[in-house]
Amino acid sequence: MTSRGADQRAQASAKPAFSEAQARALVEAEFGLRVSEVQPLPSYDDQNFRVRVPRAGDAGGPSEFVLKISNAEASRTPGLIEVQSHVIAFLHQAGFPTASVWPARSGRITSLVSVDCGSRTRSHLVRLLTFLPGRPVAEVPVGPLLLYEIGRLAATLDKTLEEFRHPKLSCLRREDFIWNLRNVPLLEPYLDALGPGPNREMVERVIRLFKDEVTAKLSHFRECINHGDLNDHNILVEPGEPASGDPAFRVSGILDFEDMSYGCYVFEVAIAIMYMMVESRDPVAVGGHVLAGFESVIPLTAAERDALFLLVCGRFCQSLVMAAHSCRLHPENAEYLMITAKTGWKHLQRMLAVGRTAVEEIWFGTARSYGSGDSV
Missing domain, CATH: 3.90.1200.10 (Aminoglycoside phosphotransferase (APH), C-terminal lobe)
Structure with a gap:
């Protein structure tokens, strides 16, 4: 197999495998939101979850989000994911129907989390985006x-x-x-x-x-x-x-x-x-x-x-x-x-x-x- 083929195999095998309970705990710990429901979404080589949070009274604000967990290979290029996130925000401000990026507790738009995969620990970049209707x-x-x-x-x-x-x-x-x-x-x-x-x-x-x-x-x-x-x-x-x-x-x-x-x-x-x-x-x-x-x-x-x-x-x-x-x-x-x-x-x-x-x-x-x- 060529080195490029090996890279592709590595990326595919590095797809995240978070459980719904882990996704819920991640959102609460990294983004400070109380989660009422988590639902897996289909994905190619990353992992996505639809996340619902209770809306507090008339405070407004989004009640649904998408938690995006990047695969381990992509998580090694945080600069690329940062640029992608800023593009989403830029287009949203320009009037396009893109999501809003919800900041982590740290104030950053991404967080790096580690998960025990048995034989090794893998790190994944995670982001929270507002859920889009349609x-x-x-x-x-x-x-x-x-x-x-x-x-x-x-x-x-x-x-x-x-x-x-x-x-x-x-x-x-x-x-x-x-x-x-x-x-x-x-x-x-x-x-x-x-x-x-x-x-x-x-x-x-x-x-x-x-x-x-x-x-x-x-x-x-x-x-x-x-x-x-x-x-x-x-x-x-x-x-x-x-x-x-x-x-x-x-x-x-x-x-x-x-x-x-x-x-x-x-x-x-x-x-x-x-x-x-x-x-x-x-x-x-x-x-x-x-x-x-x-x-x-x-x-x-x-x-x-x-x-x-x-x-x-x-x-x-x-x-x-x-x-x-x-x-x-x-x-x-x-x-x-x-x-x-x-x-x-x-x-x-x-x-x-x-x-x-x-x-x-x-x-x-x-x-x-x-x-x-x-x-x-």
């Missing part, structure tokens, strides 16, 4: 208006982060981070998790095309800070005003900033398109509506548009390969890890079968119907 996009019918709003949200978020400043901002330059969309070729050491067969051959084809047609052109893409994981479970919605006789929804929450890194504007829209395809009955059509919303704020350049198809395919590969790899390490978490795989392989296969030219015609034609230009 249902994941994955659970609601998604129409063109919501797809457009999600695309616009992705662009507005990246544009707003142009103004973010922090002394440890360089922590977001995560060159070998497997989830950065520039790093699709770094999937190669993990392909054994797929075994032989058509799925592996499909991923190998995408990686070859990515190396030939995207990697060499990365310098032509405009750089920015990416959220990096605007998926159908990290965007929450609430009912809005009905439009055209169909149920309408508005975005009520943006979750999970753990995959933030320096990337490119086109990465953010490609990631959003891919995840909005996952639950769609007409997945290829999704991209045009998301793209139109994104380009209403940040029109893509010709070079960025030219790479969009392979970037979406590349994100499918990242999600599908790393899910298969993680399932080998944590089969008990397979149901959560394989959410995208339920439809993802079929959607990737269909995209490649339809072909880049035909898919681009659909995406760019839809974007034009909103009044977006073909390129800048």
Whole structure:
């Protein structure tokens, strides 16, 4: 196994395993809140709990929180987690539906706690965020208006982060981070998790095309800070005003900033398109509506548009390969890890079968119907 593969295995095996009683005691000790209920939440390689506290009279204040316990490997980079937390607070102040960061008793936004794991003691960074209302996009019918709003949200978020400043901002330059969309070729050491067969051959084809047609052109893409994981479970919605006789929804929450890194504007829209395809009955059509919303704020350049198809395919590969790899390490978490795989392989296969030219015609034609230009 390569050193990078070993690092990934170490991170996965370092996932926290706090009990509900430990989580309750942690919140009370570190954040000074009296806890009435604790409920585990699904997670990838960290651990999250929904926490309820009794509201004291008319004092106001939040009554629900999310306790985030970072895995042991991520907890070794407190600067990165500090920057992520400050980004959440910055976006909240700018009017985005992000959580508020609840300070620890020490006044800091993170606390380092140790837990006895039997043969060794592990340290984990913990944070407490206010709980956001709403249902994941994955659970609601998604129409063109919501797809457009999600695309616009992705662009507005990246544009707003142009103004973010922090002394440890360089922590977001995560060159070998497997989830950065520039790093699709770094999937190669993990392909054994797929075994032989058509799925592996499909991923190998995408990686070859990515190396030939995207990697060499990365310098032509405009750089920015990416959220990096605007998926159908990290965007929450609430009912809005009905439009055209169909149920309408508005975005009520943006979750999970753990995959933030320096990337490119086109990465953010490609990631959003891919995840909005996952639950769609007409997945290829999704991209045009998301793209139109994104380009209403940040029109893509010709070079960025030219790479969009392979970037979406590349994100499918990242999600599908790393899910298969993680399932080998944590089969008990397979149901959560394989959410995208339920439809993802079929959607990737269909995209490649339809072909880049035909898919681009659909995406760019839809974007034009909103009044977006073909390129800048």
